[in-house]
Amino acid sequence: MTDHNGFSRRELLVAGAGAMLVAFQLRSSGAQAQIPTGSIPAYLLGAPTLGSDVDSWIVVHADNTVTVYFGRGEFGQGTLTGMLQVAAEELDLDLGQISAVPLDTAITRNQGMQVSSSSIEGAAPSLRAAAAEARQALLKMAATRLDASEGDLRVSAGLVSVTGRPGRSVTYGELLGDKRFNLKVTGTAPLKPVAAYKLVGARVPRVDIPAKIKGSYEYVQHVRLPGMLHGRVVRPAGQGALGAGAKFKTIDETSIAQIEGARVVRKGDFLGVVAADEWSAVKAAVQLKVDWDMPRTLSGTDRLHDRMKASKTIDKTVIDVGDAGAALSSAAHTVSASFKSPYEAHAPFAPNCAVADVRADSAEIICATQNLFPTRAALARVLKMPVEQVRVRYVESSGTFGHSCYDDAAQAAAILSQAAGKPVRVQFTRGDELGWDHYGPAHLAEVRAAADANGKIVGYEYHGWQHGWNFVVEATEELALNAKIPPLALPDAAHVNKSNAGAMYDIPNRRLISHAVPGLEGYLKGSYLRSPLDLSISFASEQVIDELAFRAKQDPVEFRKRNISDPRWMGVLDAVAKASNWRAHVAGDRKSGDIVTGTGVALGTHFVSYGAAVAEIEVNRKTGEIRVLHVYGALDAGLIVNPASVEHQIEGQLIQATSRILHEEVRFNETNVTSLDWSSYPILRFDEAPVVTPIVISHPDKPSTGAGEEVLAAGGAAIANAFFDATGIRMHERPMTPERVFAALKAG
Numbered sequence: 001m002t003d004h005n006g007f008s009r010r011e012l013l014v015a016g017a018g019a020m021l022v023a024f025q026l027r028s029s030g031a032q033a034q035i036p037t038g039s040i041p042a043y044l045l046g047a048p049t050l051g052s053d054v055d056s057w058i059v060v061h062a063d064n065t066v067t068v069y070f071g072r073g074e075f076g077q078g079t080l081t082g083m084l085q086v087a088a089e090e091l092d093l094d095l096g097q098i099s100a101v102p103l104d105t106a107i108t109r110n111q112g113m114q115v116s117s118s119s120i121e122g123a124a125p126s127l128r129a130a131a132a133e134a135r136q137a138l139l140k141m142a143a144t145r146l147d148a149s150e151g152d153l154r155v156s157a158g159l160v161s162v163t164g165r166p167g168r169s170v171t172y173g174e175l176l177g178d179k180r181f182n183l184k185v186t187g188t189a190p191l192k193p194v195a196a197y198k199l200v201g202a203r204v205p206r207v208d209i210p211a212k213i214k215g216s217y218e219y220v221q222h223v224r225l226p227g228m229l230h231g232r233v234v235r236p237a238g239q240g241a242l243g244a245g246a247k248f249k250t251i252d253e254t255s256i257a258q259i260e261g262a263r264v265v266r267k268g269d270f271l272g273v274v275a276a277d278e279w280s281a282v283k284a285a286v287q288l289k290v291d292w293d294m295p296r297t298l299s300g301t302d303r304l305h306d307r308m309k310a311s312k313t314i315d316k317t318v319i320d321v322g323d324a325g326a327a328l329s330s331a332a333h334t335v336s337a338s339f340k341s342p343y344e345a346h347a348p349f350a351p352n353c354a355v356a357d358v359r360a361d362s363a364e365i366i367c368a369t370q371n372l373f374p375t376r377a378a379l380a381r382v383l384k385m386p387v388e389q390v391r392v393r394y395v396e397s398s399g400t401f402g403h404s405c406y407d408d409a410a411q412a413a414a415i416l417s418q419a420a421g422k423p424v425r426v427q428f429t430r431g432d433e434l435g436w437d438h439y440g441p442a443h444l445a446e447v448r449a450a451a452d453a454n455g456k457i458v459g460y461e462y463h464g465w466q467h468g469w470n471f472v473v474e475a476t477e478e479l480a481l482n483a484k485i486p487p488l489a490l491p492d493a494a495h496v497n498k499s500n501a502g503a504m505y506d507i508p509n510r511r512l513i514s515h516a517v518p519g520l521e522g523y524l525k526g527s528y529l530r531s532p533l534d535l536s537i538s539f540a541s542e543q544v545i546d547e548l549a550f551r552a553k554q555d556p557v558e559f560r561k562r563n564i565s566d567p568r569w570m571g572v573l574d575a576v577a578k579a580s581n582w583r584a585h586v587a588g589d590r591k592s593g594d595i596v597t598g599t600g601v602a603l604g605t606h607f608v609s610y611g612a613a614v615a616e617i618e619v620n621r622k623t624g625e626i627r628v629l630h631v632y633g634a635l636d637a638g639l640i641v642n643p644a645s646v647e648h649q650i651e652g653q654l655i656q657a658t659s660r661i662l663h664e665e666v667r668f669n670e671t672n673v674t675s676l677d678w679s680s681y682p683i684l685r686f687d688e689a690p691v692v693t694p695i696v697i698s699h700p701d702k703p704s705t706g707a708g709e710e711v712l713a714a715g716g717a718a719i720a721n722a723f724f725d726a727t728g729i730r731m732h733e734r735p736m737t738p739e740r741v742f743a744a745l746k747a748g
Helices: 079-091 119-146 172-176 209-214 278-287 301-310 324-330 372-383 406-420 430-435 475-481 534-551 556-562 567-579 643-662 712-727 738-747
Strands: 058-060 066-068 098-100 153-156 159-162 169-171 229-233 247-252 263-267 270-275 289-293 314-321 333-341 353-358 363-367 390-394 424-427 443-451 457-467 510-517 595-604 610-620 626-636 691-697
Touching (some): 058 119, 066 079, 119 172, 270 278, 301 457, 324 443, 353 406, 372 390, 372 475, 534 595, 534 712, 556 595, 567 610
Antiparallel strands (some): 247 289, 314 510, 333 443, 353 424, 610 626
């Protein structure tokens, strides 16, 4: 592969060169690099990154700075800052001395998909172990250099000194500067005790924020390459059923003949246009006359859940403890209800974008993927190139918290570049993004629960219908290669979640049944979206738990406490009740007046952390409008690396939960998706956003666990429970739109 500055990779790889440095920077139209990065030794560029080598994790430079390499990017949630805190803590560096390089398949390591709030939980321990190994090696070098025992050495900001011997010191840079450790990560190097932490646990400002505030941060939408063309995909306004593709009857290429330099690119059923400037590409995509074949294979939004219930399903007993049937048949208080949740879009504020430069024997693709190495493999398939010839670089886009269209845009850019013989930038439109997304799957829940006369939950049964995920074949690959959609993946997060559906309560008899709808005929494309299925599960489960409290004539918080023994669940519940100044009461008392208020509480998680929320709302009985005034969220995620980042995650989750509970729903007719803009797919507006109070609970003695998804479900369910408190009526379908609310109030 040849660099666009004229150097080949071969020229950069000097045999045995440990001291040669290569400056690295993404090309752009003048935007500043998003985060200061250290220099990259030649031995790392293009070389395989071996997990057992300290050198594939850490490089110490002569100026006493350090560059770390890991497989996690900045997606807007502060992960980069947290990872740097972990490494700097273990190495005894100041945060200003350490940097990381952007994700790049030629340089950075493969630490798997960046999903499920797994960065600090799953990726940081490996980085910590490598840093500990590096520190131990550096101290051995220092002991030799300073003629001292390792026990007498002290380190501060990468300066190693000898206790009681003023002036005897050496820096990391002087010990190793730009040379290799030539060591393996053994996992035996002692880790710094938590009690000695200075950076981990501190409210460190995020390293990416200054450039974002100044407007100099480079997003993928800003990237430009010399000689680059602009491209657009051409598809029906919204996708049809999964696997139906987008077949056209006729194309009139003369319809864009008047647009200078514009041309049509066709590969199989994939259609796109390229032009020298972006406006010409926009016009060409709009004006190209295509007659699409749109079969009537969808149910339409309103008949979706009936179709799911009637489908032949793949059933899985997720958990079956005790005898739920017997407990439910003989209890003093029994509740049975069904709940409907819709398809939801990722709906990033900035539609996805990618830039590709495909040549005869190499390809570079710059995109915002969460799955760097799987994305490279898929691009190799689409381009019909050996995977070793494909290089993928990550540059941040607008956050999507799940599998949106980033890989689809990358594949489209690659195909257009390969056809045009030049670099091509593809920018999706709002309609492309919403109409061709991987939606969070719809869900149907039937829940039964029972409590005895004292308010102890004795039985619980949850049946959930939903289909699995497609994250193997993008729309571009499906259209271009006629790729068939394989059976949908069914990871734990695509089933009824045993960690969320009643798991926080001491229920002796509990049964969860997941009914997986095959989803390959007559359903929309689905994949993971922030806190997959958990918002739907908690919307159902926590309303049923709340209803049990009502039937038992008990305060919702006290009822939950009566049924919890886990101190961490009790901790988040106590914290959120205290922060919100919870007033004990029996929920659901009917109130008079056109504007009524209510307060609700709920618990929820994704898999491993502990979340609780309280919501304060008001309901306009005359219009059906709900206004969420204040949401309190408590999150226990074990050892907290950066409390400020976790607070920001809680705020984001609770605002998104408000949006999804009140507004968000992908609508479709019998042929295709019709939610294509902010009017047909409304989201929460700025003036609707509630006040959010985040409460972070840290357990330094526990491992760090996920903090990006684990209070969202509780937030949505708390709003639903607050609606019952305000009106005495349960909502069984979300989003809780004014039309649905008004109908429920009228029926009630």
